[in-house]
Amino acid sequence: MEKAKGCLELNKEEAESVSRLTIQPHRVDFEGSFYEDFAVRGIRVDRVEPGFVSCTFKVPPRLTDKTGNLATGAVVNLVDEVGATIFQVEGRSLTMNVSVDMSISFLGTAKLNDELEIISKVLGRRGGYAGAVVLVRNKETGELIAEGRHSMFAKQGSKL
Numbered sequence: 001m002e003k004a005k006g007c008l009e010l011n012k013e014e015a016e017s018v019s020r021l022t023i024q025p026h027r028v029d030f031e032g033s034f035y036e037d038f039a040v041r042g043i044r045v046d047r048v049e050p051g052f053v054s055c056t057f058k059v060p061p062r063l064t065d066k067t068g069n070l071a072t073g074a075v076v077n078l079v080d081e082v083g084a085t086i087f088q089v090e091g092r093s094l095t096m097n098v099s100v101d102m103s104i105s106f107l108g109t110a111k112l113n114d115e116l117e118i119i120s121k122v123l124g125r126r127g128g129y130a131g132a133v134v135l136v137r138n139k140e141t142g143e144l145i146a147e148g149r150h151s152m153f154a155k156q157g158s159k160l
Contacts, residue, residue: 038062039077051122053086056139059114070110075146078118079104079134083150086120086132097154104148115139128154
């Protein structure tokens with residue numbers, strides 16, 4: 001337990017950096033949230049087709065770990081966001097989509113300023129349940145950084 005606590009503790013430099021953050025309250029429908037500004041800013045949609053979305057993302061300093069690699073949590077976030085986007089694009093999105101399951105294989109690393117290509121493809125849909133595959137690849141080298149599977153459930157509208 002002590003070892004785990006030690007891993008989570010911030011050093012002096014990290015603590016000072018966190019203390020300088022200013023996070024304003026989010027005003028719905030007026031401005032972006034902290035999450036939108038921090039985690040998804042910079043994702044650029046390049047191509048959209050039925051069942052397919054292609055995006056590009058340049059790795060920013062805010063999403064790298066201590067070693068300068070894109071943080072694994074940021075990769076998970078990219079899989080979640082781009083994987084969910086595919087169901088919005090299909091036009092069958094309903095009022096509330098909820099992630100049911102995600103599995104991600106980390107196959108490589110991305111460094112600061114690497115440009116990534118993120119592709120999401122629909123695997124299938126049955127009722128309110130849908131699945132997608134998301135590939136995160138280094139755009140310059142073609143190296144596969146991660147492969148994710150993302151499934152979602154959407155509440156179906158009434159048939160009455």
